């Protein structure tokens with residue numbers, strides 16, 4: 001089996017994988033990072049979204065071998081070492097942007113990417129459109145959109161500082 | 162998912178050698194179509210040849226063309242200031258493919274090689290009279306698309322780039338999304354450029370992308386939504402499924418084409 005080396009949440013890891021091993025399987029089964037979920041087998045739900053080299057991707061639709069040498073961030077990599085939540089996590093909590101929580105890790109990872117890619121600002125309509133790849137069966141999206149809008153100034157303030 | 166040997170060659174020549182030497186080997190670009198296919202066990206390749214090491218990604222613009230490397234992602238095309246300026250409809254089209262995550266991985270080469278009858282890029286490539294460059298030759302868009310999931314590509318042929326001729330005077334894409342998959346139920350690309358006035362339709366035809374000569378003739382005389390309002394597309398040969406009948410799709414083609422002409 002080939003061995004790959006990558007950075008996951010800032011830590012260097014290497015693992016033996018098969019050709020067919022998906023990135024999400026590497027994360028969940030080999031690295032024990034079960035915060036990244038699997039919600040479908042058609043690449044449509046977004047429960048599995050992580051960041052690879054700064055872009056949000058569906059980890060169920062990428063081979064682990066394609067992530068060789070990459071920097072991967074999962075939901076586990078967001079909070080500070082002392083447990084302080086990332087502003088997006090904090091706003092999801094504050095605005096009740098989750099019910100069962102199944103979609104939440106993917107939603108949060110997508111949401112952070114959306115805010116980072118649009119420093120110029122985001123309308124409510126844009127946020128809804130940019131969330132195209134993430135499905136939620138519980139919330140009706142309303143509070144998710146509110147949470148992202150609320151996280152926007154917090155994230156860009158931090159970048160400016 | 163069946164297992165396979167993963168290979169990541171560093172040159173097009175090496176990739177072609179691997180592909181030609183193994184009839185069961187398959188190419189992998191962004192994986193946004195191919196990995197779901199593998200997960201459904203609809204394909205059982207002996208080897209998967211990843212094109213990510215071939216340096217086929219990037220956009221270059223000259224006085225008479227925009228050239229997009231086969232491995233350039235939809236997100237890169239959508240964000241490119243140069244594409245937005247030279248062929249706005251093309252950037253618009255790329256920005257509406259799937260979702261952010263699909264656009265971060267999916268590539269123009271993969272989309273064209275796959276030639277899904279409801280994929281977006283084939284409409285732009287045909288309407289703009291683009292040329293598909295491979296390791297062997299240059300194929301005109303008119304000769305490239307040969308029906309559903311079928312192209313002029315030979316088994317050991319790799320798309321390296323797509324060249325769009327300039328100057329493009331007008332270009333726009335309008336897409337009516339299939340409500341569940343968000344692929345094009347009907348997508349229409351209208352263009353006026355070196356290939357003339359062209360209207361290309363994706364999503365609707367049983368045999369994939371096609372042109373609408375009556376609309377092209379009308380728009381060549383007068384570029385306005387009214388010029389094509391009276392053109393009725395025949396439902397014959399169009400898809401009929403739970404999302405819409407052939408007659409519904411035929412009607413949508415004129416609606417989408419009018420919107421695209423107005424937007425261009």
Ligand SMILES: Cc1cc2nc3c(=O)[nH]c(=O)nc-3n(C[C@H](O)[C@H](O)[C@H](O)COP(=O)(O)OP(=O)(O)OC[C@H]3O[C@@H](n4cnc5c(N)ncnc54)[C@H](O)[C@@H]3O)c2cc1C
Pocket residue numbers: 042043044187188189190191192193194195196212231232257258259260263266267268269270271272274275277279280281282314318319320321342343344345
């Ligand atoms: C949820 C979802 C929504 C989507 N929505 C849309 C949409 O709205 N519109 C749309 O157009 N598409 C859509 N797609 C498809 C997406 O655009 C894919 O990225 C694209 O169809 C395939 O490109 P890829 O780079 O991912 O190719 P892959 O999946 O890696 O490959 C596809 C096929 O092409 C072959 N191939 C790849 N590159 C080359 C090459 N350079 N030369 C020769 N053969 C090659 C491969 O062997 C394979 O058979 C969607 C996909 C998903 C998962």
Ligand code: FES
Pocket residue numbers: 037038039040041042043044045046047048049058059060061
């Ligand atoms: S698990 Fe549904 S998109 Fe990845």
Ligand code: FES
Pocket residue numbers: 097098099100101102103104135136137138139
């Ligand atoms: S909170 Fe239950 S699926 Fe989104």
